[in-house]
Amino acid sequence: MRGEYKVPGGKLVAVNVEVKDSRIVHAAVSGDFFLEPDEALADINGAIVGLSASASADQISHAITGALSEGVSLIGFTPAAVGIAVRRALGHATGWSDHTFDVIAPVTLNPAMHVTLDEVITKEVAAGVRPPTLRFWDWNAPLVVIGSFQSFRNEIDPEGAARHGIGVVRRISGGGAMFMEPGNCITYSLHVPTSLVEGLSFEQSYAFLDDWVMTALADVGISARYVPLNDIASDKGKIAGAAQKRFAAGSVLHHVTMAYDIDADKMLDVLRIGREKMSDKGTKSANKRVDPMRSQTGLPRDEIIARFLASFEAGHQTRRSDYTPAEYAAAQQLMDEKFLTDDWTHRVP
16 A cells, blocks of 8 residues: 655655554655665664554654654655555545546635525535535635634724625634725635645645645746745735634535735725734735735736636646535625624624
């Protein structure tokens, strides 16, 4: 049995394993990584042999770490990466190539409906009703989407929101507020089974699930990098923020919002962005926190999204899809009963 794991920003780790009586009896690790001294590869293989076939990635990583002598250098990979590759070989974890993704191009909806579809579709992926799905948002009204744990009164200036006719909806994932007017940002949601991030910490899974978009950004002329915990930045500053929610039923929601052409003055009139929030950004001006995609690419927003879709489809097994009538109905009901209610929006006052 063979498993592979590509370390984000690093190297490919592959492993072939054999199992007998629920124990690993043979392991052969390979890849395009660097390892010094050469003899350490035998120690890594030996650490895996004898482990239970149900050992977690952390347990495998710990066994490898304990088997390596002081002074061994793993370059471009880690014991944790080997653990994930072993878990994939044993069928406990999956990789991108194990799935065919539904891809949904932008559909213009009430933005609160997109917030609601995040929950509906992620639950469908957990239940096996939908395969893993990448979908892009488009919306017909302005909205501020606040993180699951943000304080409404600390984040929102209600007078400013009312003055500009901007509503507020709380999403199911953590993170910060998203200031969304039609055409001013690029937002997508990735709905995947938990098996795809099995063995990864939250921080590792952000980098892993953002890895494809680094290629997509390069395709539109932006050299980007992942900035822990949940930002994507270029040399000219932050361009995107990600948020994530893991469902116990077996799926993960990972969504990203990129600034395209935000009205910073209006944003500051609606959001309370304080000095503490800005203190780690190295700037006193909120409109310098993110460098709009338009200024860095010179491309229309629609073309950037089209190139992102093409980039994802070039690197993964995909099929074009759309929302079903059942999904629209379920989302409409959930939006009315949860996401548009004061109890949910103000659950953190």
